[in-house]
Amino acid sequence: MxxxxxxxxxxxxxxxxxxxxxxxxxxxxxxxxxxxxxxxxxxTKTAVPIMTFAETKFDFGTVTEGDILKHTFSFTNTGNAPLVIVNAKGSCGCTVSDWPKQPIAPGETKEMRVAFNTNGKPNAQNKQVTITTNTTAGKHILKIKAMVTPKAKSLVSGAPISK
Known part of the structure; x- marks a missing residue:
């Protein structure tokens, strides 16, 4: 049992x-x-900003050393949340950018200006600006290029010939 x-x-x-x-x-x-x-x-739909450029590359063609080249890149926030650009840094000190510091509303189009100082930069030049944002990608790259014709040098001193 x-x-x-x-x-x-x-x-x-x-x-x-x-x-x-x-x-x-x-x-x-x-x-x-x-x-x-x-x-x-x-x-729920997540609110996300999306940075959409009209172009991400620009070729200045052949230029003379010493020229300061400028180009404006246009972009639109095609997302559904405000776009914030935290920083835009050139690949060297000769390339600088100016960008909107305030948040960009969805659907809004803004511009980013990039300047490249060719002084002391002869021959083929390829530069970029790295943009840090609050988008999902986080970083975006703009590229510029130019063929810089060197300044003529004096045979005596090695200094550029003045015009």
């Missing part, structure tokens, strides 16, 4: 575990199904 009672007690405990595991699995399956189907009440 003692063996039968012990067996019945163990059987009840095992049944209890099986029922509780089955119940937990059912709940997990229901949660997975909801997650896969999507819960319209909990779904």
């Amino acid at each position: 003692k063996k039968v009672n012990t067996f019945l007690i163990l059987l009840m405990i095992a049944s209890g575990f099986m029922v509780s595991c089955t119940h937990q699995t059912k709940e997990n399956n229901d949660a997975t199904t909801i997650a896969m189907k999507g819960d319209p009440a909990s779904e």
Whole structure:
């Protein structure tokens, strides 16, 4: 009799575990199904700014050393949240940029001006401006290039010939 009672007690405990595991699995399956189907009440559209440029590259062509080249890049916030430009840094000290410091509203178009000082930079030049923003990408690159014709040098002193 003692063996039968012990067996019945163990059987009840095992049944209890099986029922509780089955119940937990059912709940997990229901949660997975909801997650896969999507819960319209909990779904929200995330507000994200998107920086869209009319162009990201510009070629100044052939220029004379000493020229200061300027180009304006136009961009639009095509996202659904304000766009913030944190920084815009040139690849060297000869390349500088000027950008809007205030947040740019969705749908708004603004400009970023880039200047390149060719003094002391003869021959082919490829420069870039790295823009840090609050977009998903976080960084955007603008590229400029030019073929810089060197200044003529004096044969006597090595100094440029004045015009």
